[in-house]
Amino acid sequence: MNDHTASHIIRFEQNVLAKNDLMAERNRGWFEGRGILALNLMSSPGAGKTTLLECTLADLAKEVRLSVIEGDQETVRDAERIRRAGARAIQINTGSGCHLDAQMVSAALRKLAPPAHSLVIIENVGNLVCPALFDLGEAEKVVIMSVTEGEDKPLKYPHMFRAAGVMLINKIDLIPHLEFDIERCAQFAREVNPKLEIMHVSARTREGLDPWYQWLRTRIEALGVESAPA
Amino acid sequence: MNDHTASHIIRFEQNVLAKNDLMAERNRGWFEGRGILALNLMSSPGAGKTTLLECTLADLAKEVRLSVIEGDQETVRDAERIRRAGARAIQINTGSGCHLDAQMVSAALRKLAPPAHSLVIIENVGNLVCPALFDLGEAEKVVIMSVTEGEDKPLKYPHMFRAAGVMLINKIDLIPHLEFDIERCAQFAREVNPKLEIMHVSARTREGLDPWYQWLRTRIEALGVESAPA
Numbered sequence A, B: 001m002n003d004h005t006a007s008h009i010i011r012f013e014q015n016v017l018a019k020n021d022l023m024a025e026r027n028r029g030w031f032e033g034r035g036i037l038a039l040n041l042m043s044s045p046g047a048g049k050t051t052l053l054e055c056t057l058a059d060l061a062k063e064v065r066l067s068v069i070e071g072d073q074e075t076v077r078d079a080e081r082i083r084r085a086g087a088r089a090i091q092i093n094t095g096s097g098c099h100l101d102a103q104m105v106s107a108a109l110r111k112l113a114p115p116a117h118s119l120v121i122i123e124n125v126g127n128l129v130c131p132a133l134f135d136l137g138e139a140e141k142v143v144i145m146s147v148t149e150g151e152d153k154p155l156k157y158p159h160m161f162r163a164a165g166v167m168l169i170n171k172i173d174l175i176p177h178l179e180f181d182i183e184r185c186a187q188f189a190r191e192v193n194p195k196l197e198i199m200h201v202s203a204r205t206r207e208g209l210d211p212w213y214q215w216l217r218t219r220i221e222a223l224g225v226e227s228a229p230a
Helices: A003-034 A049-059 A077-084 A102-112 A158-163 A172-177 A182-192 A210-222 B003-033 B049-059 B077-084 B102-112 B158-163 B172-177 B182-192 B210-222
Strands: A037-042 A066-072 A088-093 A119-123 A140-146 A166-170 A197-200 B037-043 B066-072 B088-093 B119-123 B140-146 B166-170 B197-200
Touching: A003 A037, A003 A102, A037 A049, A037 A210, A049 A066, A049 A077, A049 A119, A049 A210, A066 A077, A066 A102, A077 A088, A088 A102, A102 A119, A140 A158, A158 A182, A166 A182, A172 B172, A182 A197, A197 A210, B003 B037, B003 B102, B037 B049, B037 B210, B049 B066, B049 B077, B049 B119, B049 B210, B066 B077, B066 B102, B077 B088, B088 B102, B102 B119, B140 B158, B158 B182, B166 B182, B182 B197, B197 B210
Parallel strands: A037 A119, A037 A140, A066 A088, A066 A119, A140 A166, A166 A197, B037 B119, B037 B140, B066 B088, B066 B119, B140 B166, B166 B197
Antiparallel strands: none
16 A cells, blocks of 8 residues: 555544534434433353443333334344333344444434433444444443453553543453453553543343433433423 | 535445455465465453453464454553463554454565465454454454353354354353353354354354364465475
8 A cells, every 4th residue: 555545544534524524413412402412332152231221211211211223233132122111112233344334323323213301322333433433423432341341441442441431341240250360450441531430230130221321310410300391 | 414425425434344354465465475374363451352262372373373462442461471381472452453364464564474385364443343344364264252152152153153154152151151042143143144154163262263273274274384395
C-alpha cells in the first residue's frame, strides 16, 4: 500500500465516520425532543446483553416503558426473546457488517415508534472493537464484560472501555469456578477510563442488579419522565 | 447516503479486500515454499485462544517447532505469555483496527523468521466478525467458541463459522455450572457449515485436547515435516 492509497483510506474512513456522526446527532435530537433515554449496550458475543435486558424488562415493567433495537449479523432470535419478555423490539441484521450505525438506528426507530418519555436500549452486534467507533445518538454507552473473558480485556480493547460510561461485570456467579480477580479487572478498566462506573452483576441469578436499576432510574428521572402523561 | 456513495463504498471495500487477497496469496506461497503449516486462530475476546496455545506449546514441545503471531488492539501481554511458554512470538497492535490483515502478517513474518518445516499460529484480534473476511494466507482457519457464550453464536455470526475448518468448543469444564447444550451448539454450527470439524476441549483442565493434537500432527505430517532436517 503506497502513501497515496493510505491517505485515501484514512480520508475515506473519516468521511464514513463524519456522515455517521451527522445522523447520530439527528437521532440524539430526536431522542431529546421526545424525552427518551437511549442507551447503546455493547459487549463481546455471549457476555449476557440479552439476558440483562430480559431481567431489566421483568423487574422494571411497572416503572418504565422499554423498547429495544437488536443488532446481529443474522437471525431474529434476540428480538423474539425480548418480545417474549413483553417489550416492543425490532431486529436489525447487519449481514457481514460488524456494528450498528446511526442510519440503521434511525430507520429502526421509524418502525419501532417508541413512546415519548420512555427508555430505548440498543443492543449492538456482539463485538468489543468496531461498535465503539460509531456513535448512534445514544445518551450513554454501556459495556458488559463477562468474568469468563479474563481480567485484561479493558487493556486489550481500550477504545470500548474508554467510550463507555458504565461497565457491568456480568456472570459473577461463575467466579468460584474460575481464576478471575474482579478487583484487578476493575483496576485495569479504571486505568483506561478513570470515570467509568463499575457494577458487579449476574443477570442469571439476578445478583447485584439493584445499582444498575438505580442508575437507570436516576437517568430517567433526570429526563423528567415522572411528569410525563401516562 | 445516496446510490453513488453506496456503490463507491462497495467498490472501495472490494478494493481493500482484493489488495488483501493478493498479499495473502503471497504469504500462502511463502508458507508453502518453506514447508510451514500456518493456522489463523480466531474467537470472541476471552474464549481461550492464548491458553490453548500455551497448552499446545507445552504438550507438543518435543514434536514441533511452533512460532506465534499475536494480534491485539493494544498491549503485548499475549506475546509475553507465549514467550514465557517457550516459543518465539511477535505482537501486532492494530490500534483501532478490528482484525489482522495479510500485510501485517507479512511484515511480522519478516521479523519472526519462523524456521522451515515448522508450525506458525496466528492469533487474531478477539472478534467473531471482521477477521472472518480477511484471508491472511493461512492453510486453515480455526475458531474457538467458549461454552459461556451460549449455543446460538454459530447462527448469529455465520461468516466466521462458515470460513473455519475446525471449531474448538472450549471451557467444557464449566458446563456443569451453565445451561449450555453442547450437542445443540454443534448442530447449529453444522447447519452453517456441514464440513466443520468440531472438538470439545478445556484448555484449562486439558480435557479433550488429544483430537486437536492429532489433527495438528496429521496436517504437519502431510507437509512432509517428518523428513525435514533437524
